[in-house]
Structures are given as C-alpha cells and as structure tokens.
Amino acid sequence: MNKPLKQHLIDPEICIRCYTCEMTCPVQAIEHDDNNVVVDASKCNFCMDCIPVCPTGSIDEWRVVNEPYSLEQQYEWMELPEQEEIATAEDADADLDTLDEAMAALLAEAHAGAGGKAKAPATASKPTVNMYNLGKPAEAKVQGNYRLTDADSDSDVRLILLDFGGQPFPVLEGQSLGIIPPGSDDAGKPHLPRLYSVSSPRDGERPGYNNVSLTVKREEKGLCSNYVCDLKPGDTVKVTGPFGATFLLPSDPEAHLLMICTGTGSAPFRSFTMRRQREYPSLKNSLTLVFGARRPGELPYFGPLKKVPETFMRKVFAFSREDGAPKQYVQDKLREDRSQVEALLKDPNGHIYICGLKAMEKGVEEALSDIARGIGMKWTDIRDAMREDGRYHVETY
DSSP: OOOOOOEEOOOOTTTTOOHHHHHHTTTOOOOESSSEEEETTTTTOOTTTTTTTSSSSTTTEEEESSSSHHHHHHHOOOOOOOOOOOHHHHGGGHHHHHHHHHHHHHHHHHHHHSSSOOOOOOOOOOOOOOOOOOOSSSEEEEEEEEOOOOOOOOOOEEEEEOOOOTTOOOOOOTTTTEESSSBBBBOBBBBBOOEEBOSSSSTTTTTSSEEEEEEEEOOOOOHHHHHHHHTTOOOEEEEEEEOOOOOOOOOOTEEEEEEEEEEEGGGHHHHHHHHHHHTTTTOSOOOOEEEEEEGGGTTTHHHHHSSOTTTEEEEEEESSSSSSSOOOOOOHHHHTTHHHHOOOOOOOOEEEEEEOOOOHHHHHHHHHHHHHTTTTTHHHHHHHHHHTTEEEEEEEE
8 A cells, every 4th residue: 555645635515616726726737627626636736826816715625545536536526525544554654643643734734825614604505506517507698787886987896687597596695606708718718707706695686586696897808897797688698606605694593794895795795685684674783794995986786785774784884095084994994893893703603704805805804803802812713713613704806
C-alpha cells in the first residue's frame, strides 16, 4: 500500500458553478464537465490560490486518501464521500493519531478566505441542486425587465422576471441560478454561465406561478450582464441550476436575521423578506437589514423597502456618496447600531448573512470584532461557533 496523501476536492452540493476557481488556478488543475467542477490530483500543487476567490467555501475540502479519487469518480458525485479509513503497509503508520494530525495540519493550512466551511441553518428546507446543467439547461421566457435605480443614475440595476412554464425549477431563498450568454469565447467554446442570486421567494415572484426574479447590475464590459439587462419580454434564455446548499433561510420564526449587503447583494435578502412576509406576516422584530449604496437613487428596491413596516424589518441604510452628508459604509452603521448587534451576537437564535462586493467583507469583520470586544467576547470564536451551527453565512464576489 502507498503512504497516505492529501487530496484537494470540491463539494458538489455547495458549489454554485461560478467557475472562478477554475479561472484562477495557475496550473490548470481544476476543470469541469456539464455536471461538476473537479480537481485533478496529478496537477494540484496546493498553492491555495483558488481558496480565497470561492464565494461559498465549497473549494475548501480535503481528504487523506490511500489512492486519489479520479476525475471520473468526482464527476459522478452528488455529494462528497466521507473520510475513508486509512491504512498503510505498516500498521504503525496507520494509527488514528497520525491521521488526525495529518487532517489537522491540512485544515490549518487550507483556509485563507471564502468565509470558511459553511453549513445550512438547521431548520432550512432541503434544497434541490444542479437540476439543470450545461449539457441540459432549462429554457425560461422573459416576462419582464424593470429598472430598479433612478433613470439618471450611473448604476443600471434591473429586476428580470423569468417564467419556466411547465418545467420544474424548485428554488429556495438564497440559491442562485446560471444564465448562459449566447455565442462563444475567443477560443470558440460556448460561454460559461454567469451566476445570479434569486431575488424571489420559493413560491415565485407572483405566488403560485412558476416564475423567478433576478437582480442584475449592468457592468460596462460585462458580457452576460449586458445581455441580461437588454432582454425583452418574450425572449428566451438558457438557465442552469439551482445552485447553493448553505446560504439558506431558516424556517424557524424565532430566528433573528442580521442581513448585511451592498448593491445587488440585496437579492437573496429580498427573497428572505418576501418569504417571511408570506409565511409569517404578523412577525415582529426578527429581521434587520443593513444596506449600503453610493446614494439613495442607486439603491435597488429603495421605494418598496420603505413600505416594509419597521416592526417587521429594521432598515439601516449606509450611503457613501450622498450630497451634503459624510461618507458612511455598512461597517459604520454596524458600529452605530452596536447595542442591537451585541444582542444578536449573544442570541442563540441569531443569524448573520453577508452578501455583496468582496471589498465589504474586511470592514464588516472589523466592525463585528470591535463590537464583540466591547462586550468582552472574541469575534473569531463567536463567528466560528455560529458557522458551525449554521448561523453565519458569507457570499461575496
């Protein structure tokens, strides 16, 4: 038998098929088929460049194995295998202490970002994952395309409404789907899907209808964002997914959610809020939204948000470019809201969700660390315990 070795793997259940890791890997060790994204053990040199760029933590998986799992095996997986029992030619080399030490060393060196190894809330519904893929996408018809930001704003954010007709597309709040832009890249290969968070609840933008809404910002040179933002009612699009198995809404009405976002990172929180409004319309003081943008006219859903009763959801806005006002970011608002955040950190039913630009993550972590320190607690301990309990979630890009 061979000496045990470590193998880098990707969790197919959590992976949202954004392909960022594949594009980042400097040795081309990561590849994909229509179904899964996998790591070639013969090429991977454990450089860790792919770890920080993953928005879900699905890339942060490792196993100690006697023989590496093949690409063929990984392509067939619906979920990761458990850690196998390790044996070597010499029994003395195969004791559990050696294995535990090896695994501890692996995990200690592995994580350099990605929000850690995420877990779904204990009460979240079981998601459907990867029902439609590159080889067999769903086809949806555009029902509507509505601008969400002021017409004179530099930020063009759209709500895109997709109708799946008779095709089942079971999606939960917090999941994503992929849109395949038409045409091919410079190498003549079809374009890969671009991922967008679903901004409607599980029973549809319109209750009882098989439709889904997305919140999409037009990027100046964005291939897919321009394609999506220019869609017209009646157009058809190719869709993959749903993706994501951890950034989900707890079903427990006692769960208090602190939702922190910028820009289109508001999409999953819109779906969370709408689901709560439909399921528990009389609920009070269970949602807090901290929402950042440059100015009010660039904040998606600003008008509808103001109509949500403050007793149902506390709303805290941070504007960094508002005329006549000092610059404020979401981390500044967290510090201003210190007493409320302190209470949530102590609450066993408290959940934290962070979604938006990756640049916001460091500032939010620093603010939460300062707040925890003020009550004699260590933020990293709180964060890691919440993550292990399925109560801390980060999806930044």
